[in-house]
Amino acid sequence: MEHSLILYHNNQQIFTSDEHWLYPLFEVESFLKHSTIPVGELFLKDKIAGKAAAALIVRLGIRTCHIDLLSERAIPFFEQHGVKFTFNQKVDHIQCRTEDLITDKMSMEDTYLFLRKRAGKVQGTTLKINSLKISIAGKPILENLDLELGRGEQLIIQGENGSGKTTLLRAILGLIKSDQGSILIGEELVGSAAWLKNRVQTGYLNQDTIKNNFPITASEVVAIGVSGIKISKGERDYRVELCMRKTGCFHLQNQLFNQLSGGEKQRVSLARCLCQNARLLLLDEPTSYLDDNGKDELAALLYELSRNEAPTMLLVSHDSIWADKLKWPRKTLKNGKL
Amino acid sequence: MAQKNAEKRKIMIELFSYTPVMKGFIVLILTGFAFPITGVYLLRMNLLPLRFMLMHGAILGGALSLAMEVNPFAGTLVINLLLVLLMTRMSRTLKTDPGQLSAFFMVVSISLAFIFIYKFQVPAKDTLSLMWGSLYTLNEFEFVGTLVFSAMLILFQALFRHQLRAVFFDADIARTSGVNESGFYYAIILITAVTVAAAMKLIGALLLDALLLLPALIASYHAKSYRGMVLWSSFWGGLFATVGFLLSLVLELPASSTIAIFASCVFFVLIITHKK
Numbered sequence: 001m002e003h004s005l006i007l008y009h010n011n012q013q014i015f016t017s018d019e020h021w022l023y024p025l026f027e028v029e030s031f032l033k034h035s036t037i038p039v040g041e042l043f044l045k046d047k048i049a050g051k052a053a054a055a056l057i058v059r060l061g062i063r064t065c066h067i068d069l070l071s072e073r074a075i076p077f078f079e080q081h082g083v084k085f086t087f088n089q090k091v092d093h094i095q096c097r098t099e100d101l102i103t104d105k106m107s108m109e110d111t112y113l114f115l116r117k118r119a120g121k122v123q124g125t126t127l128k129i130n131s132l133k134i135s136i137a138g139k140p141i142l143e144n145l146d147l148e149l150g151r152g153e154q155l156i157i158q159g160e161n162g163s164g165k166t167t168l169l170r171a172i173l174g175l176i177k178s179d180q181g182s183i184l185i186g187e188e189l190v191g192s193a194a195w196l197k198n199r200v201q202t203g204y205l206n207q208d209t210i211k212n213n214f215p216i217t218a219s220e221v222v223a224i225g226v227s228g229i230k231i232s233k234g235e236r237d238y239r240v241e242l243c244m245r246k247t248g249c250f251h252l253q254n255q256l257f258n259q260l261s262g263g264e265k266q267r268v269s270l271a272r273c274l275c276q277n278a279r280l281l282l283l284d285e286p287t288s289y290l291d292d293n294g295k296d297e298l299a300a301l302l303y304e305l306s307r308n309e310a311p312t313m314l315l316v317s318h319d320s321i322w323a324d325k326l327k328w329p330r331k332t333l334k335n336g337k338l
Numbered sequence: 339m340a341q342k343n344a345e346k347r348k349i350m351i352e353l354f355s356y357t358p359v360m361k362g363f364i365v366l367i368l369t370g371f372a373f374p375i376t377g378v379y380l381l382r383m384n385l386l387p388l389r390f391m392l393m394h395g396a397i398l399g400g401a402l403s404l405a406m407e408v409n410p411f412a413g414t415l416v417i418n419l420l421l422v423l424l425m426t427r428m429s430r431t432l433k434t435d436p437g438q439l440s441a442f443f444m445v446v447s448i449s450l451a452f453i454f455i456y457k458f459q460v461p462a463k464d465t466l467s468l469m470w471g472s473l474y475t476l477n478e479f480e481f482v483g484t485l486v487f488s489a490m491l492i493l494f495q496a497l498f499r500h501q502l503r504a505v506f507f508d509a510d511i512a513r514t515s516g517v518n519e520s521g522f523y524y525a526i527i528l529i530t531a532v533t534v535a536a537a538m539k540l541i542g543a544l545l546l547d548a549l550l551l552l553p554a555l556i557a558s559y560h561a562k563s564y565r566g567m568v569l570w571s572s573f574w575g576g577l578f579a580t581v582g583f584l585l586s587l588v589l590e591l592p593a594s595s596t597i598a599i600f601a602s603c604v605f606f607v608l609i610i611t612h613k614k
Contacts, residue, residue, distance in 0.1 A: 228516020
């Protein structure tokens with residue numbers, strides 16, 4: 001059987017894939033992470049390539065390729081980035097919805113992230129809320145609220161104080177019972193046994209963490225992310241260090257959490273969520289108690305997260321100026337509805 | 339002078355040859371290291387009102403036991419366990435503040451205790467002995483039971499330190515990190531009930547804070563982590579129990595009061611130093 005993708009170095013096959021769509025190229029990406037061969041010396045042979053595959057080939061750093069069936073729309077990508085290509089057959093476009101969804105306005109990085117999300121190669125999971133109704137002490141807070149977020153998507157929910165933003169997050173976390181409606185995280189219904197077993201997939205950054213005065217070091221806070229699972233000490237230490245490095249707070253590991261600045265505390269808290277492998281991240285007014293520097297730091301960190309691990313993120317904030325910096329889609333919660 | 343000291347040493351060694359003194363010493367040392375762990379839990383979970391309820395519950399248990407002529411230690415233990423179960427159940431179903439319920443049960447317990455004392459003509463002196471404990475009158479059940487419980491408490495802390503740290507840091511975050519937060523809450527309440535019952539027997543209702551809370555409070559002044567807080571409070575508790583006990587023998591004072599006075603002095607000195 002002929003492979004769908006072959007990678008050569010000095011005319012020697014060094015990698016093959018029999019997967020379909022863009023998956024062979026994502027496999028190449030994983031392979032190259034552990035390879036010491038300079039990418040510029042590789043030759044790639046692929047069966048079909050449209051705009052999406054071309055974007056991935058360019059991002060991988062491949063300089064020479066042969067495509068059996070090439071879409072006309074892929075050519076500008078190759079030419080623009082100096083990729084030498086040959087082909088057997090050229091067509092106007094290939095029958096692939098992904099190719100239609102990539103617009104000219106998208107940067108290379110945006111395209112790459114879009115493709116990762118589409119391929120399910122992001123940490124994020126889906127969130128689906130149907131007709132959610134919640135009352136507290138007889139007062140309706142949320143009424144027939146619907147919301148849907150795809151893998152790795154981000155959303156900011158804004159609204160006045162008391163509009164129910166925190167209630168919504170607490171309901172998603174399963175900390176408040178709903179009167180009606182359903183919340184699905186991935187395939188799991190919040191409140192079900194399956195959800196309870198996999199509860200760690202939802203990370204939570206609450207406002208109160210900033211004010212917490214418990215004597216605990218930054219690395220101990222991050223380790224809380226794995227306190228609900230059985231894990232060896234070595235694995236725990238490794239995960240804590242990795243996540244603290246990812247969020248740029250490893251140098252704070254031995255400092256007391258309550259003595260850190262607001263921005264540093266949020267970095268540590270995000271590291272905690274990464275440590276628990278949160279696939280859905282809920283952020284409740286994360287800029288409360290932060291100065292301008294802290295806010296800028298947090299915005300940069302969330303941007304990095306959305307580009308790398310890309311968990312699905314739902315953020316509630318009434319800080320419109322700061323929310324503008326994130327450039328995430330927004331919805332307003334008013335009268336219990338979005 | 340040297341002769342006097344040698345005589346005192348001889349008396350001390352002689353005292354330790356008495357089984358009740360030795361038993362009391364062993365139990366006090368182990369509980370001195372173990373019970374401050376409960377103090378850390380109480381402080382962190384803001385369960386101080388619960389402690390008052392349990393102290394009053396223990397008096398009710400003691401009075402009831404004396405009236406029914408059963409072991410007062412077992413009686414206080416049973417009443418305290420019943421009270422915490424009732425309080426947590428009601429707090430959950432009625433969605434009422436546990437602090438308010440603790441105050442309610444505290445008043446009910448002490449009222450019932452006095453009714454039992456009056457109706458069953460329990461000697462007030464016997465009941466009031468619960469106030470200052472009776473370290474040297476431990477029977478086999480109390481001796482073994484307290485040792486086993488202390489060992490279990492240390493084991494509980496060692497095995498579940500990561501989960502406990504998460505619960506004490508933030509209950510919501512602990513839950514979303516997959517920790518069974520409500521399970522740990524109930525476990526801590528039950529542990530508190532048993533600790534208070536045992537500490538009352540050892541050093542009495544009015545002085546049990548010397549073993550329970552003061553070590554944890556002192557540790558909170560200088561501990562730099564949760565681990566440090568647990569270890570330091572254990573260290574201070576062990577130190578208070580050991581030094582207080584030995585001082586009581588040397589000075590011929592009641593052990594419970596000497597421990598409490600010694601702990602209070604250390605606490606006072608540390609407060610002053612801390613402020614400087």
